[in-house]
Amino acid sequence: AQKVTQAQTEISVVEKEDVTLDCVYETRDTTYYLFWYKQPPSGELVFLIRRNSFDEQNEISGRYSWNFQKSTSSFNFTITASQVVDSAVYFCALSELWSNFGNEKLTFGTGTRLTIIP
Amino acid sequence: EAGVVQSPRYKIIEKKQPVAFWCNPISGHNTLYWYLQNLGQGPELLIRYENEEAVDDSQLPKDRFSAERLKGVDSTLKIQPAELGDSAVYLCASSQGLAGAVKQFFGPGTRLTVL
Numbered sequence: 001a002q003k004v005t006q007a008q009t010e011i012s013v014v015e016k017e018d019v020t021l022d023c024v025y026e027t028r029d030t031t032y033y034l035f036w037y038k039q040p041p042s043g044e045l046v047f048l049i050r051r052n053s054f055d056e057q058n059e060i061s062g063r064y065s066w067n068f069q070k071s072t073s074s075f076n077f078t079i080t081a082s083q084v085v086d087s088a089v090y091f092c093a094l095s096e097l098w099s100n101f102g103n104e105k106l107t108f109g110t111g112t113r114l115t116i117i118p
Numbered sequence: 119e120a121g122v123v124q125s126p127r128y129k130i131i132e133k134k135q136p137v138a139f140w141c142n143p144i145s146g147h148n149t150l151y152w153y154l155q156n157l158g159q160g161p162e163l164l165i166r167y168e169n170e171e172a173v174d175d176s177q178l179p180k181d182r183f184s185a186e187r188l189k190g191v192d193s194t195l196k197i198q199p200a201e202l203g204d205s206a207v208y209l210c211a212s213s214q215g216l217a218g219a220v221k222q223f224f225g226p227g228t229r230l231t232v233l
Binding site: 004009033037042043044045046047050052067091093095096105106108109110111 | 121122157158160161163166174203207209211219220221222223224225226227229
């Protein structure tokens, strides 16, 4: 069964500091997708990134970067030079495509609440 | 482009009362999802529709929960009767393409409080 663990429940950092959010996943599939979503106080989850299991290349998008390591089953998210607007709950999610083909669904972690202190 | 619309945003009811939530997905999105999000937890899938067909309702408590998407566009999720443990946020999402491989667009959710 697929499982996502976000061990950091809450993190607080001072504005402009860098912060890394950890995500560890479990799956028996070789074909899967990993996602990160942001949930601001308004409530709706906002898509940040999708990564498939065959692409281990790290990605950078502005102040955001993602480190995907299959060897440790991790997909960590780093925010560089954090800003107050980054304050939100961040969710990592996993979708197995082979064992659940035709019935794919996202399994979310419990989320990490990030607070950026001005 | 309009996002996923949900109503109401908040609902407070007494236990044993019925309640219904409405969702209008992004135009053209064939897949619609209903999620349950308990406090401090990630969303959990209740039901997924491909057009008007419910293709995954394994997590939907069918004794009290029901859902419909009659014309393959908007959808309604109903609870009857509501219990105290149903207090949570109910999220609707939509997408286009293979469900497990594409990004989903979420609505703001309906926060249900059962007294």
